[in-house]
Amino acid sequence: MTRRAPRRTAVAAVVGLLAGALTGLLTGCGPAAEPAASPTTATPAADPQPVAAERTTIRIASLRGPTTMGLVGLMDDAAHGRARHDYQVTVHGTADEVLPQILQGQVDVALLPANLAAVLRARTVGTPAAVQVAAINTLGVLHVVEVGDTVSTLADLRGRTVYSTGKGTTPQWVLEHLLAAHGLDPTTDLTVQYLSEPTEVAARLAAEPGAVAVLPQPYVTVVTSQVPGARAALDLTDVWADAEPSSQLVTGVVVVRTQFAEDHAAAFDEFLADYADSTAFTNEHPDDAGELVAAAGIVPAAAVATAAIPGSHVTYVDGPAMRTALAGYYGVLRDADPAAVGGALPDDDFYYGADD
Known part of the structure; x- marks a missing residue:
């Protein structure tokens, strides 16, 4: 009889995969890096463009x-x-x-x-x-990601705990502005828990059934491909366009x-x-x-x-x-x-x- 692995073991495996996939997005604080040699199969322009200005x-x-x-x-x-x-x-x-x-x-x-x-x-x-x-x-690159299928609008976050990064920076300001546009006070109507790194947010999504988070791309793609049941529920760029049609x-x-x-x-x-x-x-x-x-x-x-x-x-x-x-x-x-x-x-x- 095959025994099901304890959930913590499964979570550790998922988080390990996420950490490996995301490492390249969290490092790079050393000297400037020249772009790596790119494949020759992708050629955006077949021929050099005409030059009106002196080559600069x-x-x-x-x-x-x-x-x-x-x-x-x-x-x-x-x-x-x-x-x-x-x-x-x-x-x-x-x-x-x-x-x-x-x-x-x-x-x-x-x-x-x-x-x-x-x-x-x-x-x-x-x-x-x-x-x-x-x-x-x-x-915008921010998305609401959930493990489940309960969120179709920001109003569905009422009473929930939402994990995010970016406290005191644009992710917090954008999220709070959009929550207010949907009639939600982030200090009373829901709990936004800010973590230091996206990998921590990913770990919560992997560990907690029904968890909800705000993540940027390309983390969204990694998480939804690695965490069972995770999906991008809302694209905050679209949510912003509805709330603020005069800007982006x-x-x-x-x-x-x-x-x-x-x-x-x-x-x-x-x-x-x-x-x-x-x-x-x-x-x-x-x-x-x-x-x-x-x-x-x-x-x-x-x-x-x-x-x-x-x-x-x-x-x-x-x-x-x-x-x-x-x-x-x-x-x-x-x-x-x-x-x-x-x-x-x-x-x-x-x-x-x-x-x-």
Whole structure:
């Protein structure tokens, strides 16, 4: 007679798998890493693009995770000599590694969390290190994940315990704003328990039948593939769109040093066009893009990257639409904690190319 393994043993096995799969997303605090050589099977552009501007070196700093998924086509073109400019991309583990490079003029373009771009603007406006935001590259990546089938709206969280990360940062502010929009007070109508790392949240989902959590992509993809009965119940990007139709939930943006954009306006605009094409490649060819994402060390496994791309809301939005989306989002963050956007909403000059 076969005996069923104790639940704690099964949980330990699942958590071990999750920890292994997620390790690459939790590390990377060392020196900047050059992107790994990418497969030659995925070729976003068959031929080099025509060059209107003088060929320019553009130094780009990015972060591991969804905010860089849309960049991999451009990175592959640069690695194989197809890019019309000299795109030098480094991928980093944390934003703390990138900010000094921007402030010291060591990089020209950076892919950063949206609120950090506003904070950086507040700290640098009127100085040689001043920055502008040029495009939105990632909408919301947060999802409500449950082990079960009881959550179809945020109102279903009443009386529940919800596990999350990000206390005192954007995940908390976004969740609390959306809960309030659904008539829920996070201090009385439900319990939100903030844990330090996504792996801890994953462990709770694996250990507790009926558990509910808020997780970002690509953790959502890993958890739903490894924890029996786990499913992505709500995409908070869609929930935000219903609650705040005049703005969007934004995760990542493209920031440029204002001096660089002024000195190399034509080349920078060509970079933005190439980046928009790269984003389209990621969304239209997720299998190929997933291979490149894994090769660049952005996500630890190609299959995870491919599966996570649709829920990561990789996008390219610039101009007035970018300003409208970000201004509304920043307004929500400012109301939650003014320090989240540097103390006040960014000035109009913050938005590159957004003049009406």
